[in-house]
Amino acid sequence: MTATATRVLVLNSGSSSVKYQLLDMRDGARLAVGLVERIGEENSRLVHTPLATDGAKRETEGPIADHEAALKAVAAELAADGLGLDSPELAAIGHRVVHGGQEFTAPTVIDDAVLAEIERLVPVAPLHNPANITGIRTAQALRPDLPQVAVFDTAFHTTMPEYAARYAIDTETADAHRIRRYGFHGTSHAYVSRKTAELLGKDPSEVNVIVLHLGNGASASAVAGGRCVDTSMGLTPLEGLVMGTRSGDIDPAVTFHLKRVAGMDEDEVDVLLNKKSGLIGLCGDNDMREIRRRIDEGDERARLAFDVYIHRLKKYIGAYSAVLGRVDAVAFTAGVGENAAPVREAAIAGLEEMGMAVDASLNAVRSDEPRMISPDYARVAVAVVPTDEELEIAQQTYALVNA
Structure with a gap:
């Protein structure tokens, strides 16, 4: 070079x-x-x-x-x-x-x-x-x-403690087949957690952030002092939040039930959970803009899909608040997180006792810049931080070859 x-x-x-x-x-x-x-x-x-x-x-x-x-x-x-x-x-x-x-x-x-x-x-x-x-x-x-x-994609999540990465199944079986929580969207979570700390005027080592990467694929992470301590996706990108076409968290026995009762084979179950579930499975659309339009017209299937999506999101915000102990910020990112104000509003609504709130006027602003959408009195900052995975990959690549 x-x-x-x-x-x-x-x-x-x-x-x-x-x-x-x-x-x-x-x-x-x-x-x-x-x-x-x-x-x-x-x-x-x-x-x-x-x-x-x-x-x-x-x-x-x-x-x-x-x-x-x-x-x-x-x-x-x-x-x-x-x-x-x-x-x-x-x-x-x-x-x-x-x-x-x-x-x-x-x-x-x-x-x-x-x-x-x-x-x-x-x-x-x-x-x-x-x-x-x-x-x-x-x-x-x-x-x-x-x-x-x-x-x-998985590298940022390798700092998870073993008790967060392990599934509660037979250890020998898990080890033999590399079954554990790996997590994905890691470049985005790394970039957004660091940018959120900058927005707060602090070093990443001083900040605890819940990052919500909400696109057609969606994941959450708990980042303590710049290190991931938990994340929603697991062995594959199927686990966790409700996504555009993926189910997210589901009782594992559903797969056995579908094989026994519906006669579905492994490939059919795989397609169902990865491509025919999530928002598209619930209401036939995986575009949040279209879902919100249908809700405004009184479509009950779209309303239910939105409510299921938000309910799962709130559960992870609550869970990761408990994991972190102290939350300094919640950061929304990716296509839905950056652009869907109703999603941000609904996800934070009712969490005032946890120190979280959204200012309606700030939330309505559209911008490509990192920004706060929480009121000054909120104990926990709520931010919108556009992700830039390509820049993160380029920065990591350049730093390595110049080391």
């Missing part, structure tokens, strides 16, 4: 998509952002926005056979803007890797041993790690001389 290398390319490889951002780490500025979707189909689509130049979005459609072809197409778009992967200013490529197990507790430079361990974790992340691995291998082939860094 040269002294002038200050750029980091962040890659988030899904099973049929690649999201990417190129950032300049001198100031965190985005030079380009984009998305390749429907990889492997005839109608693949690449959307590229060169923010370093005119910022005019470019879209192309046509068959993109695989991830290698996708990344080559991305490289061509970047090169057209003078931002090519062969630039001496590119310091590293940072990869979002969903599952790092107990093995990876920090960003890690990828070598053969690291890649082999990520592969060994595929059984506990069959939907995510294989795509992450494909993205890594493709990027390595394009720039074998460049540091490739894995930043793990």
Whole structure:
């Protein structure tokens, strides 16, 4: 890496998509952002926005056979803007890797041993790690001389004490099959908890925060002095809060019941709980804006779905208040958390005895900046803190290769 290398390319490889951002780490500025979707189909689509130049979005459609072809197409778009992967200013490529197990507790430079361990974790992340691995291998082939860094969704949560990470099942069985609470959305929880401390004018080590990452996938975390001590997602991203299409917490015996009584097999139950449950299972919609519109029109199914969603959210706020003992702030983030004022209002309503309240006028403000929405008299700050997982991945990647 040269002294002038200050750029980091962040890659988030899904099973049929690649999201990417190129950032300049001198100031965190985005030079380009984009998305390749429907990889492997005839109608693949690449959307590229060169923010370093005119910022005019470019879209192309046509068959993109695989991830290698996708990344080559991305490289061509970047090169057209003078931002090519062969630039001496590119310091590293940072990869979002969903599952790092107990093995990876920090960003890690990828070598053969690291890649082999990520592969060994595929059984506990069959939907995510294989795509992450494909993205890594493709990027390595394009720039074998460049540091490739894995930043793990699970890493921030590896500070959980053993009593929070353990499930109460037979220890030998759990250990043999790596069954424990890992947690996800870790880059978001790390970034938002740190930004919340900044908003309070304090060092992260001085602040206890409940972070509510509410998107189509949703998770909560209890962060004490900058360290995660509990989180809602578990072995997989299915556990915890009610989500767009995922059930969240459910009696495990429901799965046995569905097999015995409904004749459903494992795959059918998996699809039900991951893709046909949550908000979409309750009311047929997983877009909170549409649900609120239906509620305003008197739709009772939408109202019930919203109430179930909020009830689960309140339970976790209460539980994590107990886990932390002292709460300095509750931070809402991600698509729903940042934009759905009714969700924030309903989640905090009735928690005044816990020192939490929302100011209606502050809550109604729309902004891309971190902001307080609690009244001055509230003992616990309530904040909206836009997340930036790509910047977090880039910062961790750049810090590692410059260490």
